[in-house]
Amino acid sequence: MDDIRKKAKELLESHAVDVVIGYGEGTAGKVRAIFPRKAEDAEKLIFDGRCEQNLAVYLLKHEIKHMGKKAIVATTPVMRSILQVASEYQLTQDEVLVLGVSPEGKYVEIADFAAMEAYLKTQDFGIPAKDKAILDKLEGMTLEGRWDFWLEQLSPCFKCYACRASCPMCYCTRCFVEVNAPQWIPIAANELGNVEWHLLRAMHLAGRCINCGECGRACPLEIPTHLLTFKGVEDVKEDFNVVAGTSASMDSLLSSYKADDKETFIR
Amino acid sequence: MADFEPKVVAFVCNWCTYAGADLTGTSRIKYAPNVRIIRFPCTGRIDFMLILKAFGNGADGVIISGCHPNDCHYTSGNFHARRRWMVFKRLLDFTGIDHNRIVWSWVSAAEGAKWAQIVNNTVEEVRQLGPYENYHKAALKPLAKEVNHG
Numbered sequence: 574m575d576d577i578r579k580k581a582k583e584l585l586e587s588h589a590v591d592v593v594i595g596y597g598e599g600t601a602g603k604v605r606a607i608f609p610r611k612a613e614d615a616e617k618l619i620f621d622g623r624c625e626q627n628l629a630v631y632l633l634k635h636e637i638k639h640m641g642k643k644a645i646v647a648t649t650p651v652m653r654s655i656l657q658v659a660s661e662y663q664l665t666q667d668e669v670l671v672l673g674v675s676p677e678g679k680y681v682e683i684a685d686f687a688a689m690e691a692y693l694k695t696q697d698f699g700i701p702a703k704d705k706a707i708l709d710k711l712e713g714m715t716l717e718g719r720w721d722f723w724l725e726q727l728s729p730c731f732k733c734y735a736c737r738a739s740c741p742m743c744y745c746t747r748c749f750v751e752v753n754a755p756q757w758i759p760i761a762a763n764e765l766g767n768v769e770w771h772l773l774r775a776m777h778l779a780g781r782c783i784n785c786g787e788c789g790r791a792c793p794l795e796i797p798t799h800l801l802t803f804k805g806v807e808d809v810k811e812d813f814n815v816v817a818g819t820s821a822s823m824d825s826l827l828s829s830y831k832a833d834d835k836e837t838f839i840r
Numbered sequence: 841m842a843d844f845e846p847k848v849v850a851f852v853c854n855w856c857t858y859a860g861a862d863l864t865g866t867s868r869i870k871y872a873p874n875v876r877i878i879r880f881p882c883t884g885r886i887d888f889m890l891i892l893k894a895f896g897n898g899a900d901g902v903i904i905s906g907c908h909p910n911d912c913h914y915t916s917g918n919f920h921a922r923r924r925w926m927v928f929k930r931l932l933d934f935t936g937i938d939h940n941r942i943v944w945s946w947v948s949a950a951e952g953a954k955w956a957q958i959v960n961n962t963v964e965e966v967r968q969l970g971p972y973e974n975y976h977k978a979a980l981k982p983l984a985k986e987v988n989h990g
Binding site for chain 2: 716718719721764768826828829831832840
Protein backbone atom coordinates (compact mmCIF):
# COMPACT_ATOMS: atom_id res chain seq x y z
CA MET A 574 0.00 0.00 0.00
CA ASP A 575 2.83 2.40 0.86
CA ASP A 576 4.16 1.85 -2.65
CA ILE A 577 0.89 3.03 -4.19
CA ARG A 578 0.71 6.05 -1.92
CA LYS A 579 4.31 6.97 -2.65
CA LYS A 580 3.86 6.54 -6.39
CA ALA A 581 0.63 8.59 -6.38
CA LYS A 582 2.36 11.35 -4.42
CA GLU A 583 5.25 11.44 -6.89
CA LEU A 584 2.92 11.60 -9.85
CA LEU A 585 0.92 14.46 -8.37
CA GLU A 586 4.02 16.35 -7.24
CA SER A 587 5.63 16.17 -10.66
CA HIS A 588 2.32 17.00 -12.35
CA ALA A 589 2.63 13.81 -14.37
CA VAL A 590 -1.08 13.33 -13.62
CA ASP A 591 -3.81 15.76 -12.61
CA VAL A 592 -5.87 13.41 -10.49
CA VAL A 593 -5.54 10.01 -8.86
CA ILE A 594 -8.55 7.74 -8.62
CA GLY A 595 -8.25 5.50 -5.59
CA TYR A 596 -9.89 4.21 -2.43
CA GLY A 597 -10.14 6.19 0.78
CA GLU A 598 -11.75 5.81 4.19
CA GLY A 599 -15.50 6.46 4.05
CA THR A 600 -18.07 6.55 6.80
CA ALA A 601 -19.37 3.70 8.98
CA GLY A 602 -16.30 1.55 8.30
CA LYS A 603 -16.85 1.59 4.57
CA VAL A 604 -14.42 2.62 1.86
CA ARG A 605 -15.24 5.10 -0.86
CA ALA A 606 -13.63 6.35 -4.01
CA ILE A 607 -11.45 9.42 -3.53
CA PHE A 608 -9.88 11.70 -6.11
CA PRO A 609 -6.71 13.35 -4.75
CA ARG A 610 -5.52 16.23 -6.92
CA LYS A 611 -2.83 17.56 -4.55
CA ALA A 612 0.27 15.66 -3.48
CA GLU A 613 -0.56 15.92 0.22
CA ASP A 614 -3.95 14.30 -0.34
CA ALA A 615 -2.25 11.16 -1.65
CA GLU A 616 -1.79 10.23 2.04
CA LYS A 617 -5.51 9.47 2.22
CA LEU A 618 -5.25 6.60 -0.23
CA ILE A 619 -5.83 3.17 1.24
CA PHE A 620 -6.08 -0.37 -0.03
CA ASP A 621 -7.41 -3.38 1.86
CA GLY A 622 -9.89 -6.22 1.57
CA ARG A 623 -12.86 -3.84 1.55
CA CYS A 624 -11.74 -2.18 -1.67
CA GLU A 625 -13.90 -4.08 -4.11
CA GLN A 626 -15.51 -1.30 -6.13
CA ASN A 627 -14.58 -1.17 -9.79
CA LEU A 628 -13.00 2.29 -10.00
CA ALA A 629 -12.73 2.22 -13.79
CA VAL A 630 -16.29 3.58 -13.93
CA TYR A 631 -15.01 7.03 -12.97
CA LEU A 632 -12.62 7.29 -15.92
CA LEU A 633 -15.49 8.00 -18.29
CA LYS A 634 -17.74 9.98 -15.94
CA HIS A 635 -18.15 13.49 -17.27
CA GLU A 636 -16.80 15.18 -14.11
CA ILE A 637 -13.58 13.15 -14.04
CA LYS A 638 -13.07 12.65 -17.75
CA HIS A 639 -12.25 16.32 -18.23
CA MET A 640 -9.90 16.65 -15.25
CA GLY A 641 -6.84 15.91 -17.38
CA LYS A 642 -4.51 12.98 -17.06
CA LYS A 643 -5.56 10.38 -14.54
CA ALA A 644 -3.82 7.73 -12.51
CA ILE A 645 -5.98 4.92 -11.20
CA VAL A 646 -5.53 2.29 -8.50
CA ALA A 647 -6.28 -0.78 -10.58
CA THR A 648 -7.11 -4.29 -9.50
CA THR A 649 -7.66 -6.99 -12.14
CA PRO A 650 -11.30 -6.02 -12.91
CA VAL A 651 -10.29 -2.36 -13.26
CA MET A 652 -7.55 -3.24 -15.74
CA ARG A 653 -9.95 -5.40 -17.72
CA SER A 654 -12.49 -2.56 -17.79
CA ILE A 655 -9.82 -0.18 -19.04
CA LEU A 656 -8.84 -2.51 -21.89
CA GLN A 657 -12.49 -3.09 -22.78
CA VAL A 658 -13.41 0.61 -22.99
CA ALA A 659 -10.14 1.25 -24.83
CA SER A 660 -11.14 -1.37 -27.41
CA GLU A 661 -14.36 0.60 -27.80
CA TYR A 662 -12.36 3.78 -28.52
CA GLN A 663 -13.44 5.49 -25.29
CA LEU A 664 -10.00 5.76 -23.75
CA THR A 665 -6.44 5.98 -24.99
CA GLN A 666 -3.18 4.97 -23.40
CA ASP A 667 -2.14 8.61 -22.96
CA GLU A 668 -5.15 9.47 -20.82
CA VAL A 669 -4.56 7.04 -17.99
CA LEU A 670 -1.71 5.78 -15.88
CA VAL A 671 -2.26 2.54 -14.05
CA LEU A 672 -1.16 1.82 -10.48
CA GLY A 673 -1.64 -1.92 -10.56
CA VAL A 674 -2.59 -3.93 -7.50
CA SER A 675 -2.23 -7.71 -7.44
CA PRO A 676 -4.95 -9.86 -5.83
CA GLU A 677 -2.60 -10.09 -2.80
CA GLY A 678 -2.61 -6.30 -2.49
CA LYS A 679 0.91 -5.74 -3.82
CA TYR A 680 1.82 -2.86 -6.13
CA VAL A 681 2.39 -3.95 -9.73
CA GLU A 682 4.20 -1.74 -12.19
CA ILE A 683 2.18 -1.50 -15.42
CA ALA A 684 3.85 0.63 -18.09
CA ASP A 685 1.22 0.60 -20.84
CA PHE A 686 -1.69 -1.32 -22.36
CA ALA A 687 0.64 -3.98 -23.78
CA ALA A 688 2.06 -4.61 -20.31
CA MET A 689 -1.49 -4.75 -18.95
CA GLU A 690 -2.49 -7.33 -21.53
CA ALA A 691 0.57 -9.40 -20.63
CA TYR A 692 -0.12 -9.10 -16.89
CA LEU A 693 -3.79 -10.07 -17.30
CA LYS A 694 -2.76 -13.27 -19.09
CA THR A 695 -1.44 -14.45 -15.72
CA GLN A 696 -4.64 -13.61 -13.83
CA ASP A 697 -7.73 -15.65 -13.03
CA PHE A 698 -11.03 -14.31 -14.45
CA GLY A 699 -13.27 -16.98 -12.98
CA ILE A 700 -16.79 -16.29 -11.79
CA PRO A 701 -16.92 -16.46 -7.96
CA ALA A 702 -17.96 -19.88 -6.65
CA LYS A 703 -20.99 -18.43 -4.86
CA ASP A 704 -22.38 -17.02 -8.12
CA LYS A 705 -21.39 -20.08 -10.12
CA ALA A 706 -23.44 -22.20 -7.71
CA ILE A 707 -26.57 -20.11 -8.39
CA LEU A 708 -25.96 -20.25 -12.15
CA ASP A 709 -25.69 -24.04 -11.95
CA LYS A 710 -28.83 -24.27 -9.86
CA LEU A 711 -30.76 -22.17 -12.39
CA GLU A 712 -29.43 -24.31 -15.21
CA GLY A 713 -31.09 -27.31 -13.60
CA MET A 714 -34.49 -25.64 -13.37
CA THR A 715 -37.29 -25.67 -15.93
CA LEU A 716 -38.01 -22.71 -18.19
CA GLU A 717 -41.03 -21.79 -16.05
CA GLY A 718 -38.96 -22.19 -12.91
CA ARG A 719 -36.41 -19.72 -14.17
CA TRP A 720 -39.13 -17.29 -15.28
CA ASP A 721 -40.66 -17.39 -11.79
CA PHE A 722 -37.23 -16.99 -10.20
CA TRP A 723 -36.43 -13.89 -12.22
CA LEU A 724 -39.87 -12.30 -11.83
CA GLU A 725 -39.49 -12.72 -8.08
CA GLN A 726 -35.92 -11.42 -8.05
CA LEU A 727 -36.60 -8.44 -10.31
CA SER A 728 -39.95 -7.43 -8.84
CA PRO A 729 -38.52 -5.10 -6.13
CA CYS A 730 -36.52 -3.17 -8.79
CA PHE A 731 -37.66 0.44 -9.02
CA LYS A 732 -35.20 1.29 -11.77
CA CYS A 733 -32.84 3.55 -9.86
CA TYR A 734 -30.23 2.49 -12.46
CA ALA A 735 -27.50 2.10 -9.84
CA CYS A 736 -26.47 -1.00 -11.81
CA ARG A 737 -26.00 1.18 -14.86
CA ALA A 738 -24.26 3.99 -12.99
CA SER A 739 -21.76 1.61 -11.41
CA CYS A 740 -20.80 -0.14 -14.63
CA PRO A 741 -17.67 1.05 -16.46
CA MET A 742 -19.14 -0.25 -19.72
CA CYS A 743 -22.39 1.74 -19.40
CA TYR A 744 -20.93 5.04 -20.54
CA CYS A 745 -23.48 6.13 -23.17
CA THR A 746 -24.47 9.73 -22.58
CA ARG A 747 -27.97 8.92 -23.71
CA CYS A 748 -29.16 5.49 -22.67
CA PHE A 749 -31.81 3.52 -24.55
CA VAL A 750 -33.79 3.27 -21.37
CA GLU A 751 -34.40 7.01 -21.43
CA VAL A 752 -35.75 6.99 -24.96
CA ASN A 753 -39.31 8.15 -24.52
CA ALA A 754 -40.63 8.80 -27.99
CA PRO A 755 -41.86 6.13 -28.08
CA GLN A 756 -41.41 5.01 -24.47
CA TRP A 757 -38.99 2.17 -25.00
CA ILE A 758 -38.99 0.68 -21.50
CA PRO A 759 -42.10 1.22 -19.35
CA ILE A 760 -41.17 3.55 -16.51
CA ALA A 761 -44.01 2.46 -14.24
CA ALA A 762 -43.14 -0.09 -11.58
CA ASN A 763 -44.41 -3.12 -13.41
CA GLU A 764 -42.92 -6.53 -13.81
CA LEU A 765 -42.60 -6.40 -17.55
CA GLY A 766 -40.77 -3.08 -17.48
CA ASN A 767 -38.32 -4.56 -14.99
CA VAL A 768 -37.77 -7.65 -17.10
CA GLU A 769 -37.30 -5.56 -20.22
CA TRP A 770 -34.82 -3.22 -18.55
CA HIS A 771 -32.67 -6.02 -17.16
CA LEU A 772 -32.71 -7.98 -20.41
CA LEU A 773 -31.78 -4.86 -22.34
CA ARG A 774 -28.91 -4.21 -19.98
CA ALA A 775 -27.69 -7.80 -20.24
CA MET A 776 -27.86 -7.70 -24.05
CA HIS A 777 -25.99 -4.41 -24.23
CA LEU A 778 -23.27 -5.93 -22.07
CA ALA A 779 -22.99 -9.15 -24.05
CA GLY A 780 -19.35 -9.72 -24.90
CA ARG A 781 -18.43 -6.59 -22.92
CA CYS A 782 -19.07 -7.58 -19.30
CA ILE A 783 -15.84 -8.32 -17.46
CA ASN A 784 -17.64 -9.96 -14.52
CA CYS A 785 -16.54 -7.59 -11.79
CA GLY A 786 -20.00 -7.92 -10.20
CA GLU A 787 -20.22 -4.20 -9.46
CA CYS A 788 -23.87 -3.96 -10.64
CA GLY A 789 -24.91 -6.56 -8.09
CA ARG A 790 -22.98 -4.83 -5.29
CA ALA A 791 -24.37 -1.43 -6.24
CA CYS A 792 -28.01 -2.56 -6.15
CA PRO A 793 -29.64 -1.09 -3.03
CA LEU A 794 -32.17 -3.94 -3.04
CA GLU A 795 -29.54 -6.63 -3.52
CA ILE A 796 -31.03 -7.92 -6.75
CA PRO A 797 -28.49 -10.34 -8.24
CA THR A 798 -28.50 -8.41 -11.49
CA HIS A 799 -24.86 -9.37 -12.10
CA LEU A 800 -25.92 -12.98 -12.70
CA LEU A 801 -27.60 -11.96 -15.96
CA THR A 802 -24.40 -10.56 -17.38
CA PHE A 803 -22.23 -13.30 -15.81
CA LYS A 804 -24.26 -15.86 -17.72
CA GLY A 805 -23.52 -13.91 -20.89
CA VAL A 806 -19.82 -13.98 -20.07
CA GLU A 807 -19.92 -17.79 -19.93
CA ASP A 808 -22.07 -18.06 -23.06
CA VAL A 809 -19.92 -15.88 -25.31
CA LYS A 810 -16.79 -17.66 -24.14
CA GLU A 811 -18.36 -20.97 -25.08
CA ASP A 812 -19.92 -19.88 -28.40
CA PHE A 813 -17.42 -17.37 -29.71
CA ASN A 814 -14.34 -17.80 -27.51
CA VAL A 815 -14.59 -14.11 -26.65
CA VAL A 816 -13.28 -12.92 -23.29
CA ALA A 817 -13.94 -9.22 -22.76
CA GLY A 818 -11.28 -6.91 -21.41
CA THR A 819 -8.24 -8.87 -22.47
CA SER A 820 -7.04 -6.66 -25.30
CA ALA A 821 -7.24 -2.99 -26.20
CA SER A 822 -7.63 -3.81 -29.87
CA MET A 823 -10.26 -6.57 -29.99
CA ASP A 824 -13.41 -6.43 -32.12
CA SER A 825 -16.69 -5.88 -30.37
CA LEU A 826 -18.69 -9.12 -30.21
CA LEU A 827 -21.97 -7.85 -31.61
CA SER A 828 -20.59 -5.48 -34.20
CA SER A 829 -18.42 -8.12 -35.80
CA TYR A 830 -19.22 -11.56 -37.17
CA LYS A 831 -17.76 -14.66 -38.73
CA ALA A 832 -19.31 -16.13 -41.85
CA ASP A 833 -19.10 -19.53 -40.17
CA ASP A 834 -20.73 -18.66 -36.82
CA LYS A 835 -22.39 -21.93 -35.80
CA GLU A 836 -26.00 -21.88 -34.72
CA THR A 837 -28.45 -24.76 -34.55
CA PHE A 838 -31.83 -23.07 -34.54
CA ILE A 839 -32.34 -21.12 -37.79
CA ARG A 840 -34.62 -23.05 -40.12
CA MET B 841 -58.30 -24.02 -25.72
CA ALA B 842 -60.16 -25.59 -28.62
CA ASP B 843 -60.99 -22.20 -30.11
CA PHE B 844 -57.58 -20.67 -29.39
CA GLU B 845 -56.21 -18.89 -32.43
CA PRO B 846 -52.53 -17.99 -31.98
CA LYS B 847 -51.39 -14.47 -32.76
CA VAL B 848 -48.07 -14.62 -34.54
CA VAL B 849 -45.97 -11.59 -35.44
CA ALA B 850 -43.44 -11.94 -38.24
CA PHE B 851 -40.46 -9.60 -38.48
CA VAL B 852 -39.10 -9.99 -41.98
CA CYS B 853 -36.50 -8.33 -44.16
CA ASN B 854 -37.61 -6.33 -47.17
CA TRP B 855 -35.31 -7.94 -49.71
CA CYS B 856 -35.79 -11.66 -49.25
CA THR B 857 -38.53 -12.85 -46.97
CA TYR B 858 -40.99 -10.05 -47.69
CA ALA B 859 -40.54 -10.67 -51.41
CA GLY B 860 -40.81 -14.40 -50.68
CA ALA B 861 -44.10 -13.83 -48.90
CA ASP B 862 -45.25 -11.83 -51.93
CA LEU B 863 -44.40 -14.79 -54.11
CA THR B 864 -46.44 -17.04 -51.82
CA GLY B 865 -49.40 -14.78 -52.54
CA THR B 866 -48.89 -14.45 -56.28
CA SER B 867 -48.42 -18.23 -56.46
CA ARG B 868 -51.85 -18.56 -54.81
CA ILE B 869 -50.49 -20.68 -51.98
CA LYS B 870 -52.77 -20.50 -48.96
CA TYR B 871 -51.35 -20.27 -45.45
CA ALA B 872 -52.52 -19.60 -41.93
CA PRO B 873 -54.01 -16.11 -41.54
CA ASN B 874 -52.72 -15.83 -37.95
CA VAL B 875 -49.56 -14.07 -38.97
CA ARG B 876 -49.03 -10.30 -38.96
CA ILE B 877 -46.08 -9.40 -41.13
CA ILE B 878 -43.90 -6.40 -40.30
CA ARG B 879 -41.41 -5.35 -42.95
CA PHE B 880 -37.90 -4.24 -42.01
CA PRO B 881 -35.06 -3.04 -44.19
CA CYS B 882 -32.88 -5.92 -42.97
CA THR B 883 -32.71 -8.58 -40.27
CA GLY B 884 -29.88 -6.48 -38.86
CA ARG B 885 -32.46 -3.80 -38.07
CA ILE B 886 -34.64 -6.08 -35.97
CA ASP B 887 -33.92 -4.98 -32.40
CA PHE B 888 -34.13 -7.81 -29.88
CA MET B 889 -36.45 -5.68 -27.80
CA LEU B 890 -39.08 -5.80 -30.55
CA ILE B 891 -39.58 -9.50 -29.85
CA LEU B 892 -40.27 -8.75 -26.21
CA LYS B 893 -42.56 -5.91 -27.24
CA ALA B 894 -44.52 -8.30 -29.46
CA PHE B 895 -45.01 -10.75 -26.57
CA GLY B 896 -45.80 -7.90 -24.20
CA ASN B 897 -48.53 -6.69 -26.54
CA GLY B 898 -50.27 -10.02 -26.82
CA ALA B 899 -48.39 -12.10 -29.40
CA ASP B 900 -48.17 -15.82 -28.73
CA GLY B 901 -45.41 -16.47 -31.24
CA VAL B 902 -42.84 -14.60 -33.30
CA ILE B 903 -41.21 -15.37 -36.63
CA ILE B 904 -37.95 -13.70 -37.64
CA SER B 905 -36.84 -14.21 -41.17
CA GLY B 906 -34.45 -12.73 -43.68
CA CYS B 907 -31.97 -13.46 -46.43
CA HIS B 908 -29.85 -16.58 -46.38
CA PRO B 909 -26.22 -16.06 -45.28
CA ASN B 910 -24.18 -14.47 -48.08
CA ASP B 911 -27.36 -13.13 -49.72
CA CYS B 912 -27.84 -10.01 -47.61
CA HIS B 913 -28.70 -6.89 -49.60
CA TYR B 914 -26.38 -5.00 -47.27
CA THR B 915 -23.70 -7.73 -47.38
CA SER B 916 -23.49 -8.47 -43.68
CA GLY B 917 -26.74 -7.46 -41.92
CA ASN B 918 -27.91 -11.04 -41.52
CA PHE B 919 -24.50 -12.15 -40.22
CA HIS B 920 -24.69 -9.53 -37.51
CA ALA B 921 -28.28 -10.51 -36.79
CA ARG B 922 -27.33 -14.18 -36.51
CA ARG B 923 -24.72 -13.41 -33.85
CA ARG B 924 -27.20 -11.28 -31.95
CA TRP B 925 -29.82 -14.05 -31.99
CA MET B 926 -27.28 -16.60 -30.79
CA VAL B 927 -26.56 -14.44 -27.75
CA PHE B 928 -30.19 -13.41 -27.24
CA LYS B 929 -31.62 -16.93 -27.42
CA ARG B 930 -29.34 -18.11 -24.61
CA LEU B 931 -30.29 -15.07 -22.54
CA LEU B 932 -34.00 -15.80 -23.09
CA ASP B 933 -33.41 -19.38 -22.03
CA PHE B 934 -31.62 -18.21 -18.90
CA THR B 935 -34.39 -15.81 -17.92
CA GLY B 936 -37.08 -18.39 -18.60
CA ILE B 937 -38.72 -16.70 -21.58
CA ASP B 938 -40.24 -19.31 -23.85
CA HIS B 939 -37.97 -19.22 -26.90
CA ASN B 940 -39.82 -22.19 -28.38
CA ARG B 941 -42.35 -19.59 -29.46
CA ILE B 942 -39.78 -17.82 -31.60
CA VAL B 943 -38.95 -19.22 -35.01
CA TRP B 944 -35.87 -18.03 -36.85
CA SER B 945 -35.55 -18.79 -40.54
CA TRP B 946 -33.91 -17.79 -43.78
CA VAL B 947 -36.46 -17.43 -46.59
CA SER B 948 -35.28 -16.11 -49.93
CA ALA B 949 -37.38 -14.21 -52.50
CA ALA B 950 -37.73 -17.45 -54.47
CA GLU B 951 -38.97 -19.54 -51.55
CA GLY B 952 -42.68 -18.73 -51.52
CA ALA B 953 -43.57 -22.30 -50.64
CA LYS B 954 -41.06 -22.37 -47.78
CA TRP B 955 -42.62 -19.22 -46.31
CA ALA B 956 -46.08 -20.81 -46.30
CA GLN B 957 -44.61 -23.86 -44.60
CA ILE B 958 -42.75 -21.80 -41.97
CA VAL B 959 -45.91 -19.88 -41.09
CA ASN B 960 -48.12 -22.97 -40.98
CA ASN B 961 -45.63 -24.90 -38.84
CA THR B 962 -45.16 -22.00 -36.45
CA VAL B 963 -48.89 -21.47 -36.02
CA GLU B 964 -49.36 -25.18 -35.33
CA GLU B 965 -46.48 -25.27 -32.83
CA VAL B 966 -47.78 -22.21 -31.00
CA ARG B 967 -51.29 -23.64 -31.04
CA GLN B 968 -49.91 -26.67 -29.19
CA LEU B 969 -48.11 -24.43 -26.67
CA GLY B 970 -51.27 -22.41 -26.03
CA PRO B 971 -51.53 -18.69 -25.32
CA TYR B 972 -48.38 -17.16 -23.80
CA GLU B 973 -50.17 -16.35 -20.57
CA ASN B 974 -47.07 -16.21 -18.37
CA TYR B 975 -45.74 -13.24 -20.27
CA HIS B 976 -49.06 -11.53 -20.94
CA LYS B 977 -49.86 -11.72 -17.24
CA ALA B 978 -46.58 -10.06 -16.31
CA ALA B 979 -47.27 -7.34 -18.86
CA LEU B 980 -50.43 -6.31 -17.07
CA LYS B 981 -49.52 -6.93 -13.47
CA PRO B 982 -48.24 -4.15 -11.21
CA LEU B 983 -45.55 -5.10 -8.73
CA ALA B 984 -46.74 -7.68 -6.27
CA LYS B 985 -43.88 -7.93 -3.84
CA GLU B 986 -43.76 -5.46 -0.97
CA VAL B 987 -40.37 -3.91 -0.46
CA ASN B 988 -39.09 -3.77 3.08
CA HIS B 989 -36.89 -0.74 3.58
CA GLY B 990 -35.94 -1.75 7.14
